[in-house]
Amino acid sequence: MANDENILLRVENLVKHFSVTYGNLLKRQRGVIHAVDGVSFELHKGETFGLVGESGCGKSTTGRTLLQLYKPTSGSVYFQDIDITKLKREELRSVRRKMQMIFQDPYACLNPRMTVGEIVSDPLWVYNEGSSRKEIEEEVRHLLELVQLSPSMVSRYPHEFSGGQRQRIGVARALALQPELVVCDEPISALDVSIQAQIVNLLEDLQQQFDLTYLFIAHDLSMVRHICDRVASMYLGVIVELADRNEFYHHPLHPYTKALLSAVPIPDPFVEEKRRRIILEGEVPSPMNPPSGCQFHTRCPIAQKICGEVRPKLVEHASGHFVACHFPSD
């Protein structure tokens, strides 16, 4: 499968641990946060792959580690069949331009001292050293039009824009180098409801136009269903279920996915009346000290003895539907 032309990126057993230290002079290790604990999946060309889960489940860390923004503890990331975890800095640089990122907080991800023109043209200066100033100015104008901002705004600063407009600037910057993969890390969760739809529609249009592949990291399961082709749910650093969109939402097999889906409110009182919620007891355990066996067994309504002892592997239950559970049931 590794040479399948359709696969843009393949993540194999990716692990990212952060060590927690104490003491200033003699740093001693107090523990290890198992942020990502062995994650494998593939991104197909032109698809939107959703990574969902609650805060602290490792979805953002997965996104950042696969872009090599964090150095992985172990595992491989193949981008177009090159293992980018093994690349040297210079080699990585040329691959990186094809992989961009859009961030969650449109207030924090733009440098307040740079104008919009400088922000969007920055990657162009970094990579296209040969281009003339005029060409770059032309390109910036084009990029701003793409994200539906007026090119006359190039000399304004981020604080003069609203949240939605800033997110558009972030999108323009990500597109400047014509990437193939864009990691969208909660790109809309900081925006107002009516503005969220604007940004999602924009992302969909741009995907069509440039044949982009998105890794869409989010906790809003309704929006993920709307935009993604395939979806994976994460819990405490591992993928517990992965399937095509409709399969994922219609026939979830993992008890965590089921609980997660049942907790999402649907904006329709007639539907809500008939829904039954699975209310999970307790809270997510600390990733510094994850439970033995299956990570979810401490909160799982159907856990049995084996769940506390053996960690289930992510296996294909039906075609394209993977689940990590000892007792998957429809």
Place this chain on the structure above:
Amino acid sequence: MTAKLLDVKGIETQFKTPEGLIYAVNGVSFSLNDGEIVGIVGESGCGKSVTMLSVLRLIDSPPGNIVAGTAHFEGNDLLQMNKEEIRKVRGAQISMIFQDSMTALNPLLTIGRQITEPLETHMNMSKSQAKKRAIELLSLVGIPDAKDRIGEYPHQFSGGMRQRAMIAMALACDPKILIADEPTTALDVTIQAQIIELVKRLRDEIGMAVIWITHDLGIIANLAQRVIVMYGGYFIEEAPVKELYKNPQHPYTIGLLGSLPRMDEDQPKRLISIDGLPPILSEKPTFCPFAYRCTHVMDRCWQENPTLQPINSTHRVACWIDPQTGRER
């Protein structure tokens, strides 16, 4: 007519800023019955929190100023009370929970102390009585080992636990009204579901009325009996929950419902986006505040600001246009 538990009329709240006056809330009226759950929905800056903060007189003045209105609670106007009187209402009879539990709780006091304090102040309980009651309350909101955890500080609790502790604090004196200002926005969906179930259960057990402020039309669908939609400091639509979702009348409400993806939808439709931005409230509009973004806008919308008018016995809307025909009502 039976007396309303809370009857608010014509509240106007403004803020003085270096850039001029901000017209945050522009004359809103509503009422609340015993045991009812009312949802107030709107985007950030629409005035939904300021409305409720005004009713409880929690607006800092300056810069804030409640310039008009009345808020009758059990026959007395909250806005005319002196400091002592309003203090007795706040916390004891009407209590409020907030979005950010980390800033709403005092980090220097134990969770237990923060719950026993209102009990001692308002209910004249002794220290040991108050402590016993605090443990009961914490168990009621679903905190395990309440007896041991009562001595812990807010930072030792997780986000969901802090939110529960805040609810326990708000419930301490058996309030008649609980005002919840986006209490689940910062929480994960599974924890949000826990909190919503908790509030519904408490409403049934204790019989308090709830005002739930949120931007999430999904939460309201499953929680409230009546919904008020706010925009630009005005109430623009009010209806029983099913009526509002089945038969939305204001173009903003229609847009808001259309902009939400639904998790029970197989073939995703393109989302309806409301173009433009929410209004800046630096002047009191003489026209409809939604006119800039409205797709149905006509001349009259720019000349007069519509007021909330009934279209049937329970449904009120502030719009000149009938969305079915696209013509004036």
